Amino acid sequence: MLRNRLKYALTYREVVAIVMQRLISIDGKVRTDKCYPAGFMDVISIAKTNENFRLLYDNKGRFTLHNISAEEAKYKLCKVRSAQFGDKGVPHITTFDGRTIRYPDPLIKANDTVKINLETGKVVEFIKFDIGNIVMVTGGRNRGRIGVIQHREKHKGSFDIIHVTDSTGQQFATRMGNVFTVGQGTKPWITLPRGKGIKLSIVEEAKKRTQALKAAA
Structure with a gap:
């Protein structure tokens, strides 16, 4: 990432030198592992340059x-990922980035999206996985691709299919497991x-x- 995307390093040795100075934080925690696996929605912060990035997908995937x-x-x-009861009846939720959060809001269910404060690790708000979001x-x-949920097809014993419409009116369908709610209604909670x-x-x-070539000429 530092070498191939941000161009802050030319070689592998330079990448090692940067991370060992404890300048790179992922989700609010300093990471010195040069091969640390950052994933979707992770927040990467660089202390030296005061830059912050969120790892997302572009429109080409x-x-x-x-x-x-x-x-x-x-x-x-x-x-x-799931909402269940653990040992001694303690309710908790698990997320797709590996977090386990105890005593969540009882209204939070699987496939919902939670907004987590990275300083405290606590759930601030949540979005229901619902039509119109x-x-x-x-x-x-x-x-x-980004769009609004229009319809959900339920298939017992198989994958539920979600129908989505983007901002240009184009419709497409995908499995429910491929969909991540990013906002309430048509307003996203993150910048796109x-x-x-x-x-x-x-x-x-x-x-x-x-058109871009003509404008540049």
């Missing part, structure tokens, strides 16, 4: 480092990367490139 403000870097969104697709051929999750066709991309 590739990982992108989206620049965010210091205020937005204080929280992250996590998708709930804005989502980002995190898997499959539509990965990186360039492209706003709208997938262009090959012809539309060609036209866009031609």
